[in-house]
Amino acid sequence: DADVTQTPRNRITKTGKRIMLECSQTKGHDRMYWYRQDPGLGLRLIYYSFDVKDINKGEISDGYSVSRQAQAKFSLSLESAIPNQTALYFCATSDFVTGELFFGEGSRLTVL
Amino acid sequence: GENVEQHPSTLSVQEGDSAVIKCTYSDSASNYFPWYKQELGKRPQLIIDIRSNVGEKKDQRIAVTLNKTAKHFSLHITETQPEDSAVYFCAASSPSGTYKYIFGTGTRLKVLA
Numbered sequence: 001d002a003d004v005t006q007t008p009r010n011r012i013t014k015t016g017k018r019i020m021l022e023c024s025q026t027k028g029h030d031r032m033y034w035y036r037q038d039p040g041l042g043l044r045l046i047y048y049s050f051d052v053k054d055i056n057k058g059e060i061s062d063g064y065s066v067s068r069q070a071q072a073k074f075s076l077s078l079e080s081a082i083p084n085q086t087a088l089y090f091c092a093t094s095d096f097v098t099g100e101l102f103f104g105e106g107s108r109l110t111v112l
Numbered sequence: 113g114e115n116v117e118q119h120p121s122t123l124s125v126q127e128g129d130s131a132v133i134k135c136t137y138s139d140s141a142s143n144y145f146p147w148y149k150q151e152l153g154k155r156p157q158l159i160i161d162i163r164s165n166v167g168e169k170k171d172q173r174i175a176v177t178l179n180k181t182a183k184h185f186s187l188h189i190t191e192t193q194p195e196d197s198a199v200y201f202c203a204a205s206s207p208s209g210t211y212k213y214i215f216g217t218g219t220r221l222k223v224l225a
Contacts, residue, residue, distance in 0.1 A: 033213075040121070042201060042217035043156070059214070090155065099144050099205065101213060103155040 002027040006091050006104035014112050019078040021107045023091030031094040032074040033101070034058075034066060036087045043090065049074055081111040114139045116204050118216025125192050126224050133219045135202035136184040144205040145178060145185045146213070151198045159200075160187070192223045 004025045013019055023032065034046040045058030047066040055066060063085060067075045078085055091104040115138040125131050137145075146161035162169045162176045162185065169176050173192075178185040189196055202216040 035215075040217060042118070043203075043215040045212070045214065048212055056212075058212075100146070100158050100161070101148070101156075101203075103157070105155050 004091055004093055004102055004104035006089075006107045008107060009105065010108045012110045012112065013081055015082055017081050017111075019081050019109065021076045021089055021091075021109070023074045023076070023104055025072050025091075025093045025102075025104075027093050027095075027102060028071075029093035029095060029102070030071060031096065032068070033092040033094070034064075034074070034076045035090045035092060035103075036060065037090060037106075038087050046076065046089075078109075081109075083111045085109065086111045114142075114204070114214045116202060116214050116216045118202050118219060120219060121217065122220045122222070124222045124224060127192060127194060129192055131189045131192055131196070131221055131223075133187045133200055133202070133221070134184060135186070135204075135216050136182075137204040137214075138183070139204065139214075140183065142204040145176070146203050147174075147176060147187050148201045148203065148215075149198045150201065150218075156201060189221075192221075194223050194225050197221060197223045 007022045030051045033048040035043040037043050044060050046064050049055050049068045052068050065077045089107045092101045094101050118135045143164040148156035149159045150156040160176050162178050173190050175188045199218045199220050201218050203213040
């Protein structure tokens with residue numbers, strides 16, 4: 001089945017370290033997103049990309065950067081991780097016709 | 113900026129009763145309103161959606177209503193079952209048609225057997 005795959009699924013790191021979360025998809029969708037989930041705050045959009053040459057900031061982009069290496073790959077980087085970036089991160093793709101979002105399984109990041 | 117408010121944050125109902133979750137949105141250009149269900153430890157998945165040219169949509173025990181004038185939409189679950197227990201998120205696409213979703217803060221629904 002076509003899917004959205006995130007790596008790593010769990011990561012514990014220390015303050016100040018550089019972290020990269022990777023996302024790859026086999027759905028053939030052009031549109032990809034990174035969301036952050038925190039208890040009580042829902043899903044907040046970090047960055048989104050509608051094709052390889054298109055990168056857009058979301059609601060909470062400060063402290064994050066992204067790279068769209070190919071249609072199927074969209075990476076999220078934390079250049080210098082801080083404890084309040086501890087969260088569950090979801091990558092997602094969307095179908096151009098229906099608009100449905102398809103989420104990856106999530107990457108749980110803990111910054112000590 | 114764009115905003116989606118969702119209420120209540122938690123909801124407990126007896127099995128067989130109905131559950132209603134409400135959302136309001138700020139961007140009048142929004143035209144697509146999906147609802148996602150997230151079971152414990154799982155990824156969010158689409159359960160139903162509605163577009164701005166429709167006032168109501170039903171799919172078995174779930175329905176969504178949209179009031180464009182008031183800028184609010186609601187999820188209705190009838191005859192609730194224990195497997196309906198999950199966190200539900202509403203979302204609005206903003207700006208119009210570009211599928212940049214803004215999500216509500218979620219509602220944790222507990223169905224008591």
